[in-house]
Amino acid sequence: MLKARHPLAILFVCIVALVASILAFNALFQIALIALVCVALVAFNRTSPLVLGALMLPFALFGFGFLTTSVFFRQESDFAVKMAGEALLQSSGFSAGLVLFFRAIACGMVSAFFALTTDPGAFVRALMVSAKLPPRIGYSLFAAMQLVPDLAAEAQQMRIAHAMKAGRPPRRIPGPVQVFRLVIPLLAYAVRRAGRTAIALEARGLSPKGPRTVLNAPRFRRGDGVFVIIGLAAIGLCGVTLL
Known part of the structure; x- marks a missing residue:
């Protein structure tokens, strides 16, 4: 309800x-x-x-x-x-x-x-339609929401790769050393993903001017x-x- x-x-x-x-x-x-x-x-x-x-x-x-x-x-x-x-x-x-x-x-x-x-x-679609949130910010939020689960999946893949290299099963909770080893690769992945997202948005003609249709926006x-x-x-x- x-x-x-x-x-x-x-x-x-x-x-x-x-x-x-x-x-x-x-x-x-x-x-x-x-x-x-x-x-x-x-x-x-x-x-x-x-x-x-x-x-x-x-x-x-x-x-x-x-x-x-x-x-x-x-x-x-x-x-x-x-x-x-x-x-x-x-x-x-x-x-x-x-x-x-x-x-x-x-x-x-x-x-x-x-x-x-x-x-x-x-919520983001409602902000874009009812609160006049700029499309650049709105679609950036959409990209961030898609990045978070992909970032978690990428971290899990890296943990499995490190465990296979060490010849032991991955730990349920990563230790401080393993977390430190994941920081730089995940940061590089996030920067690379953000660059690709920015290029994709520009290629699709995302601009602050002109009419724009937002699908499935709550009324x-x-x-x-x-x-x-x-x-x-x-x-x-x-x-x-x-x-």
Whole structure:
């Protein structure tokens, strides 16, 4: 259901949620926003809770750094200390750090919502049609999206070649030495691929002027407006925790 919505509508709701999370220095608001996004992804996007937990782990570690810094090095701004003093917890340093911890997870959850519900190709096409993104930038993004999986496949081929040369099976996780040996060949491959892509775009007459047809570009529908209204209302309901 969520993947059928217009990418720019999803982007607008996510930006509003991120701005609200940054401006609201309140742990309950961050928790409510996290719960809202989790319910939306699990109920309407069929996303596994385990996948959400794995995606939020880096943001939780990042927020834990904020928490420990706030507790052990209490150098918050006057506004942060004042707002944290109004929380239920008595320690202003712990309260401020807790808000920052949940804020990092909330921002990560909103970012995951956009990534899990938006097709990258449809997003670029929507930017080109609705946001007037220059064709050179749009097709460069398309080329980059095609380069990433090819780069991973090329790295795997190089690892297999190195393992065959050494007479042993390839390691599941490459070590630091092997990663260093892959950097320069992969960089050369990426530069060579980028040059070929640029020549191909020029050969096909890619220019910033003139009309251009974009196939399979998403169009705004009535459901997109309903999604924006419901999304903004849900974020507004999270703001009840600020009262």
